[in-house]
Amino acid sequence: MLELPLPWMAEIGRPVAKRRLPVVLSTDEVAAVLDHLQGEHALLARLLAFVRHRPADRRGAAAARERPGLSQRALSVREGKGGKDRVVMLPDSLVADLRAQLARSRLVWSADAAAGQAGVELPHALEREYPRAGSSWSWFWLFPQDRLSTDPRSGVIRRHHLYDDTFQRAFKRAVRQTGIAKPATPHTLRHCFATHLLQAGSDIRTVQELLGHADVATTMISTHVMRMGGMAVRSPLDRLAVAHA
Template identity: 35%
Template sequence: MSEEERTLRRGFHLQAFEDALALEDGASPRTIDAYRRDVLRCAAFLREHGIASAAAITPAILREFVYHLKDLGLAGSSIRRNISALRTWFRILLAEGLVHSDPTERLDSPQRWRTLPEVLSVEEVTRLLAAPQLDERLAFRDRAMLELAYGAGLRVSEWIGLALKDVLLEDGLVRVFGKGSKERLVPIGRSAIGAVAVYVRELRPVLERGHGKGILFLNGQGKPLTRMGAWKILRKYVDQAAIEKPVSPHTLRHSFATHLLEGGADLRAVQEMLGHADIATTQIYTHVDREYLRSVHKQFHPRS
């Protein structure tokens, strides 16, 4: 055993882990050996990232380790076994009083990753936003709605609930009330500002018949647009744009976040714009981004 491995075993309580596996859990030698390798690999990764003890391990660094396994090309079954080893490791350390919290509680497996909805490419988004034709009666509303939904990464409940007073066009911002009525300010670009300005000036006053309740987006009868109404409008333009992927309002939100990260945006900034209370929720998009990069490499690299 090398001196480096001895140091890792001391700092991360690997002997206590192996003893408990054999004595208390009755694990087979083969299982103990597999779990030992998995936890030792994690410990080496942690040391490389400046973490020298089990007590200093955070959920964020363990998520990075799982992404690292994915980037190494490990199969989903191998990654799930690694995660199982980490959870067993911390269950034992907690029982032994060697740590006081379990950073594996919210660790996602590849099964969760596969549930991510489709993300539109930039070219597909461009086609979708160009789909409303100006000869349609509600084209100004529909274009503004799609531009704003994608341009600010809004949940469907947020874009149908936006009030006129919450769109600060001169400042290039929208005031959004998300989950738990938590308020956030989200920047919007020139395309969204222009589309909303035209809608507010040209069409919304025509639709408003005293039943709009100050809401930005109204239906053909002048009432606030419903969630189902928004879905139908989106579906219509997805078909017109000949996009074959399954697209929901949340797909636009996922695309917003993924495109920002692909462009080099800071994860914390994306978290703030999406209104996520926990950066762990935002961090799932780093996986989407990595999958995108991997697919590009596979498609275009001559040695892939």
């Protein structure tokens, strides 16, 4: 701005981002963690592990906002990674539990509607364009909170979705109970999804599309995790041991 020469700035190196390999659980470890979760937390974790949409910026809220298409066996993810929409597969094993969760959620919505409670907060300018849409069943949460809360910005009392921190605490507690010595979080399930698909022989482009990655190089991080398990490359020490056995 001042157009002053600063030759010392040329000697300052640019920071280089360090690539970190993600934490990934094995299929047995994922099953063990799921076994230690109960109720809606168990269903939410299974959605994150086997349907796999990005937990958005709030790490887990996306599943609480979405409505599955049970007849099409698909889940539409709105404004996922990069603000893009996409469709991911919905396992048959989750359909019965999702129907039960939808029934519980509809009871909560009916009670709120009968009590005249404000509807859910709509994104962007939809509330101005469709002022009654927020009170409709089609916009209600799949995983609603068990109590009402006050919007700190508008002061409106409404029902929010299941808080991310609540699920994160339940997930970390389940990891501790299994005795797994890995810093696993709900976001770890995203990497598990990709790695397990690639291990099962899925095409990397398909996995890229399911995860919503703009660059396949991001998806390829999971291939490095696969190599850590010795699936692709065998250690020369193992061959030496076999030769001298």
